[in-house]
Amino acid sequence: MALDTVSIAQETPDTAQPYKELGLKDDEYLRIKSILGRRPTSSELAMYSVMWSEHCSYKSSKVHLKQFGEKAPHSDALLVGIGENAGVVDVGQGYAVTFKIESHNHPSFIEPYQGAATGVGGIVRDILTMGARPIAVMDPLRFGLADAPDTHRVLPGVIAGIGGYGNCLGLPNIGGEIVFDETYAGNPLVNALCVGVMRHEDIKLAKAHGTGNLVVLFGAKTGGDGIGGVSVLASETFNAAKPTKRPSVQVGDPFAEKVLIECCLEIFHEDLVVGIQDLGGAGLSCATSELASAGSGGMNIQLEKVPLRDPSLSPEEILMSESQERMCAIVEPEKIKRFMAICKKWDVTATVIGEVTDGLQLNITFNGQLIVDVPPRTVAHEGPVYNRPIAEPEYRKSLQPISSAVPRPTSPEEIKSAILKLMSSPNLADKSWVTSQYDKYVQGNTVLAQPEDAGVIRLDEVTNLGVAISTDANARWSYLDPYEGAKLALAESCRNIAVAGAKPLAVTNCLNFGSPEDPGVMWQFAETVRGLADICLELGLPVTGGNVSFYNQTGSVAILPTPVIGVLGVIQDVRERTPMGISREGLELFILGKFDDNLSGSEWAHLFGEIGDSSPVLDLAQEKSLINFLLAGQSLFDAAHDLSNGGLAAAISEMVLRHGIGAKITVESAGIQLFVETPGRVIVAVNTANAEAVVELAQTHGVEISSLGSTGGDALCINDSVIPILELRAAFEETFPKLFG
Amino acid sequence: MAKIIVEVMLKPEILDPQGQAVGNALPRLGFTFATSVRQGKRFEIEMVGQPTDAQMADIHKAAETLLSNPVIETYLIKVEN
Amino acid sequence: MAKIIVEVMLKPEILDPQGQAVGNALPRLGFTFATSVRQGKRFEIEMVGQPTDAQMADIHKAAETLLSNPVIETYLIKVEN
Amino acid sequence: MKIGVVTFPGSLDDRDALRAIEMAGGQGVSLWHGSDNLKEVQAVILPGGFSYGDYLRCGAIARFAPIMSSIIIAAEHGFPVLGICNGFQVLAEAHLLPGALTRNHELHFLCKDQPLRIENNNTMWTSGFQMNQEVIIPLKNGEGSYQCDDATLNILESEGRVVARYLGQDPNGSRNLIAGITNERGNVVGLMPHPEHAVETLTGPSEDGLPFFTSILHQLVGR
Ligand SMILES: Nc1ncnc2c1ncn2[C@@H]1O[C@H](COP(=O)(O)OP(=O)(O)O)[C@@H](O)[C@H]1O
Numbered sequence A: 001m002a003l004d005t006v007s008i009a010q011e012t013p014d015t016a017q018p019y020k021e022l023g024l025k026d027d028e029y030l031r032i033k034s035i036l037g038r039r040p041t042s043s044e045l046a047m048y049s050v051m052w053s054e055h056c057s058y059k060s061s062k063v064h065l066k067q068f069g070e071k072a073p074h075s076d077a078l079l080v081g082i083g084e085n086a087g088v089v090d091v092g093q094g095y096a097v098t099f100k101i102e103s104h105n106h107p108s109f110i111e112p113y114q115g116a117a118t119g120v121g122g123i124v125r126d127i128l129t130m131g132a133r134p135i136a137v138m139d140p141l142r143f144g145l146a147d148a149p150d151t152h153r154v155l156p157g158v159i160a161g162i163g164g165y166g167n168c169l170g171l172p173n174i175g176g177e178i179v180f181d182e183t184y185a186g187n188p189l190v191n192a193l194c195v196g197v198m199r200h201e202d203i204k205l206a207k208a209h210g211t212g213n214l215v216v217l218f219g220a221k222t223g224g225d226g227i228g229g230v231s232v233l234a235s236e237t238f239n240a241a242k243p244t245k246r247p248s249v250q251v252g253d254p255f256a257e258k259v260l261i262e263c264c265l266e267i268f269h270e271d272l273v274v275g276i277q278d279l280g281g282a283g284l285s286c287a288t289s290e291l292a293s294a295g296s297g298g299m300n301i302q303l304e305k306v307p308l309r310d311p312s313l314s315p316e317e318i319l320m321s322e323s324q325e326r327m328c329a330i331v332e333p334e335k336i337k338r339f340m341a342i343c344k345k346w347d348v349t350a351t352v353i354g355e356v357t358d359g360l361q362l363n364i365t366f367n368g369q370l371i372v373d374v375p376p377r378t379v380a381h382e383g384p385v386y387n388r389p390i391a392e393p394e395y396r397k398s399l400q401p402i403s404s405a406v407p408r409p410t411s412p413e414e415i416k417s418a419i420l421k422l423m424s425s426p427n428l429a430d431k432s433w434v435t436s437q438y439d440k441y442v443q444g445n446t447v448l449a450q451p452e453d454a455g456v457i458r459l460d461e462v463t464n465l466g467v468a469i470s471t472d473a474n475a476r477w478s479y480l481d482p483y484e485g486a487k488l489a490l491a492e493s494c495r496n497i498a499v500a501g502a503k504p505l506a507v508t509n510c511l512n513f514g515s516p517e518d519p520g521v522m523w524q525f526a527e528t529v530r531g532l533a534d535i536c537l538e539l540g541l542p543v544t545g546g547n548v549s550f551y552n553q554t555g556s557v558a559i560l561p562t563p564v565i566g567v568l569g570v571i572q573d574v575r576e577r578t579p580m581g582i583s584r585e586g587l588e589l590f591i592l593g594k595f596d597d598n599l600s601g602s603e604w605a606h607l608f609g610e611i612g613d614s615s616p617v618l619d620l621a622q623e624k625s626l627i628n629f630l631l632a633g634q635s636l637f638d639a640a641h642d643l644s645n646g647g648l649a650a651a652i653s654e655m656v657l658r659h660g661i662g663a664k665i666t667v668e669s670a671g672i673q674l675f676v677e678t679p680g681r682v683i684v685a686v687n688t689a690n691a692e693a694v695v696e697l698a699q700t701h702g703v704e705i706s707s708l709g710s711t712g713g714d715a716l717c718i719n720d721s722v723i724p725i726l727e728l729r730a731a732f733e734e735t736f737p738k739l740f741g
Numbered sequence B, C: 001m002a003k004i005i006v007e008v009m010l011k012p013e014i015l016d017p018q019g020q021a022v023g024n025a026l027p028r029l030g031f032t033f034a035t036s037v038r039q040g041k042r043f044e045i046e047m048v049g050q051p052t053d054a055q056m057a058d059i060h061k062a063a064e065t066l067l068s069n070p071v072i073e074t075y076l077i078k079v080e081n
Numbered sequence D: 001m002k003i004g005v006v007t008f009p010g011s012l013d014d015r016d017a018l019r020a021i022e023m024a025g026g027q028g029v030s031l032w033h034g035s036d037n038l039k040e041v042q043a044v045i046l047p048g049g050f051s052y053g054d055y056l057r058c059g060a061i062a063r064f065a066p067i068m069s070s071i072i073i074a075a076e077h078g079f080p081v082l083g084i085c086n087g088f089q090v091l092a093e094a095h096l097l098p099g100a101l102t103r104n105h106e107l108h109f110l111c112k113d114q115p116l117r118i119e120n121n122n123t124m125w126t127s128g129f130q131m132n133q134e135v136i137i138p139l140k141n142g143e144g145s146y147q148c149d150d151a152t153l154n155i156l157e158s159e160g161r162v163v164a165r166y167l168g169q170d171p172n173g174s175r176n177l178i179a180g181i182t183n184e185r186g187n188v189v190g191l192m193p194h195p196e197h198a199v200e201t202l203t204g205p206s207e208d209g210l211p212f213f214t215s216i217l218h219q220l221v222g223r
């Protein structure tokens, strides 16, 4: 089999290359030729094609994402910003926390278990790469309708995959989301968040510095995983007879990753690496070019040294393989012995595959023949940039206000049956069937986890310093108005953090959209990023990183625009956290914030097939006051719960169901007030002795407060409607087991 | 009464962490005979009488949709008496 | 080069929830051929050359101690070429 | 009082077990699977997790680790050993305890706050409980269904060797709702639920797990 080398490429400039099959456009191919001054070798073509893909190059989103930098608020907390594997924030006492969300949507549709499992594996490696010990995961998910047959294939597999991988790594799952909507049929969203902690001095970067330093590949052996696409190249260019059965799915090995985590942490602890990068999408192509590009530039790699699981892999395939559970480190020669010893202790395969040079090129040889000779920046950081056409989509012109077909229950019977209907609907029903498949106790630092508003993790057992994290998205509001939708999602996430008693500190995101080649989708995307950048500036919160997932669509139908926002907060003493459930009788209930009568985008309207015509508009000043009030009043609350999906009806039901202690509340216009989802509202449960102080505190913060009722009894009573908890619980808890059990 | 055996194995190009774990454990226990280990599933399905052609077609369909995932696995059907 | 197959099945008296789940799923998907389903494991072990007697003894020992748990499982060894 | 906690590749709750020992007033000592050195500890805990990924059968590979050869010999001479979850699975695979732990009947990993009844307070690890005390301790596993033959079950029941039993709804299909058992001497105990996750109410559902760790310390002092 002929190896396409740099000298052959020079001698045969006119050889036809399958660049189109690899997803490169004519002008992109021409650009590669002009960068190199010749045609690329097949290995170079492989590298450019994958690194210049939408997934790796962000070519459609880059022009928009740069707002996160331009509008960035000044933040002393930000230690590492966008551009590294994950951002890092200072949470005090010498601790640094890193967190990020990534998507693994399409693979999870193809092979739900493995797709979701390797999604968790990938984001955990990003966090580990920063030098941190991963300490928790979260999983915001979206599926097609709950009763659709394909959802029954996808959802159980995804849940088992997330649990199977995360549980085996020993990472508590502390929260997430599950939302069903038709548009996600065929396009489930599997986003995974990981958070990690380290000391400031332990932060690691993905940079290859220091001439003579060694490039070490360690972890799993390289197989043919995830290179379905490049097999085109291997077969067409060289050997048509060769079997091109290359799997496009990756299979995860959580045990290998668990061992890799412990091995890396021990290596970090002894300060044995100069730079480190995980291998994820685009495998070695990505890791070597990014390390070299971010460092001094020069690197030599001897590709035949890469340990293979499948000896039939061609050099192009080795470069592209997305085999999981691998890392690439830059190690000083005098430290390599100790590095290797630690790998041996953990039974982790480690191989020196090259070295950092004082040149400017990334040179890759295969058995002595030069097959790649490129400036690494052109591969990793200077890919194509598109300013895709943007147009406000047509659907926005035909949006209709919520009609009278959406009932407004008023009589006691109507209210009771409406609450039971709402709380048993898949989007609001109890998610224990899912969350009980996740370990939330491992590591022994979980202070709050699902179904609480935010996950809270203790960082320090002596000082009780902790962090809180919440992920949120409201895709229906984003559909109605992506600018406001993004702001509202972020505001909701902050509120969830503040309700638990933590101060919002930093933001990550995962922007899930349809095709960027559809101007309407691109408009949704642009508006979303603008909204996010604006609110982050206004709230003084830096965006520390994130991920963009495009092409989530079937035919011409895109998913609802789904910007998933993750907010990290810090809590000085986790013992002071506020839970969401009513834990005692005789408490007073207050509701904070104003409501209006816009049911657009609400769960209640959705149950009747309507979405309405206008999203709420974020009242930023109110939101800020509310957060400040929550933080100031933390010690006065017995429980606090944020109003979101399902409005007051859902919030009070959830508070009651948490510990089975009832409540009696009074509302004026039940038909609206129970179901409207006006943002910026919270219910607090307060000991009578503290009630006056809470009211005063709300007033000093300019937050509207009204009495809602009190706790006690074995029913949820709304005006004259009595809903026994047993009945409410049955409705709430039976939905998932019935659907998926 | 027939017994249908369905053997499901991961495709050779797919990573098999389970087989790998066994393959690594064997030499640690002093067993040196193996050069590679793959682990798969084995279903024993009992049925009344001998399978008709229509039933054989059904068995194939079940093996392909429920018992294996063709994206990563292959299956083999055997009939025993 | 020989291939050793080790088939491991749960003893009949031991509850097999996986086999049961498959058995319950089949009729839901319209497959009515099965009267019972049991699920077990199948190991494919490759080795160089044909197994010697000493190696066969080793294979039995590995099957009995590592590949199966005699408290709940039985095993069967086959040699293929 | 030194109590060892073994770390196998894939162990997860080893640090939690060490913390629980310290909270109970003992000194936790980390033991490495690859060495047969028990470092002069007076008792050992095999922690929860997924040793070797639990790919073959839970605990099947771990039981052959060098540290296990020392533990097996010591245990046969009365040395106290507590196996929690994966540790219980290792003890069963090593035949220090009868029976086996198999796939949960619902086929899912299950994490929940599990009510239990302590039915034997005569072991090295449970002497601090009241007889028939009801407790709540997290259960989290995919293969926690206790299985054994009828003869073994009869022996366990008639000799009072069931240490803990699940209360309420059957979580995993275990025979006779068995959550934990002991050997004849009462020095080796296997338990599916995780007492190390029930040592402070801040991070667990209760403090009901603490007596497992205080019991052994008292027993050792008494020796
Ligand atoms: N929506 C986004 N918001 C902020 N940063 C983003 C977003 N999408 C991607 N990024 C950042 O761009 C960089 C490159 O992303 P990516 O290639 O996905 O990183 P990795 O390969 O480490 O997962 C990262 O720093 C990531 O955080």
Ligand SMILES: [Mg+2]
Binding pocket: A085, A126, A278, A280
């Ligand atoms: Mg990365």
